[in-house]
Amino acid sequence: MLQKVLIAEDYESSNISVQKALEDLGISHDIKNQVYYCDDALARIKKAMSEGNPYDLLITDLSFDDDHTKQIITTGNALIKAAKDVQPDLKILVFSVENRLSVAQHLFKECDIDAYVPKGRRDSQDLKLAIETISKGGRYLSGNLKKEEKAEIDYDFSVVELAIISQLAQGTSQKDIPHYLQANSITPFGLSSVEKKLGSMKAIFGFTKNEQLIAYCKDKNII
Amino acid sequence: MLQKVLIAEDYESSNISVQKALEDLGISHDIKNQVYYCDDALARIKKAMSEGNPYDLLITDLSFDDDHTKQIITTGNALIKAAKDVQPDLKILVFSVENRLSVAQHLFKECDIDAYVPKGRRDSQDLKLAIETISKGGRYLSGNLKKEEKAEIDYDFSVVELAIISQLAQGTSQKDIPHYLQANSITPFGLSSVEKKLGSMKAIFGFTKNEQLIAYCKDKNII
DNA sequence: CCTGTTTTTACGGGAAACCGTAAGCCTCGA
């Protein structure tokens, strides 16, 4: 059974509806168990642990808006990893606008989360179902996730590649990118290497133009 | 005073927290007065009008997710315009993730909306304040909007320009774009015109490369 | 230390994009 639940969600409106979902399920929920920042969430988890009264479940968003208040942990992903470090048995439910199946699957695999629910048309019902499933010891992957049609290639861009792409997107001409890379001690920095990297990235995705690559990276929030 | 309020918001969780905000303000809210699609919203507004019991306020999102159910109106913007057509005195409150000041200002000017509240860290409080202000006959522009630093250029891209940009982003080589434009009867379609349009767009924004233009348009959700 | 392999860089020919100029075309008003 779930008794102690922590909500990490920056948007007050989302936060409130998560609380309401918990209420609807008859799970008591103290106002102190909801936070708007990742750092606060981790602090709560640590404190609860040290007091011998740890949380059963963490419901967290993935993206948190930047703010005037400087934070150490800025993404749900990092929060999950940090939380699992201090309390490996903590159950995790991710509640995010991100609705790509591949992203959710990645979280199950890499971070050993217990449920994934995307925000959307029926998200509150979805959320309740997920919480109930977890409380029964199960795992829950929402059916509302968008399965990418053409078998998404999940390619990990290297540091150089990301640097090249973002320089391009900022208008740096290709022949000037070596200077930039060298100035930031990123290797390899030769013009040939830049050209080759661009060529190989485009080949991987079946693109023909740099513009396509930029569009892709923007769509996937890679840059 | 506000008595009859319609909520048009596709995400159930957001919808719920808007309802809760209304409750907190002591505004009675029938479950029938919340919809998940723009078309439903317009139908409700029309029906209420014809029954001589029109709505006082429409609280709407701007973006609505696509779905298996085909809709005529698919954006909050179009809904607002359509609603104003059937009931010009209807008050409008926009509640959206979009947090650019320029977008909000544009809505006040073009669509004569009464309040703009971006989703964010304190959005429920913000929302309540907005509703109260409207009920007193005022207008409300949230202070949580991001004022674009370097005086955003708000440039209206023409049909040709958008076509060129999206073709580029899809990998069409520049010299093949004329074929595409002609096939879709978009003018002008000469290669020179394509080059000139690209040149002028880049000049306007101070860009040097097409990649920058693509990145910009992706960021602004133009393509 | 030597050798084979991989990675990085250099070079050069060809293609695409860029940009200025000029010619063609349409529109509008005298």
Next chain:
DNA sequence: TCGAGGCTTACGGTTTCCCGTAAAAACAGG
């Protein structure tokens, strides 16, 4: 009808990018 001005297109030279090849450098194993 004619001519001026704006818009569109055609053309050519220059720059940038693309891509294959090969030299140079870094690396690993013996």
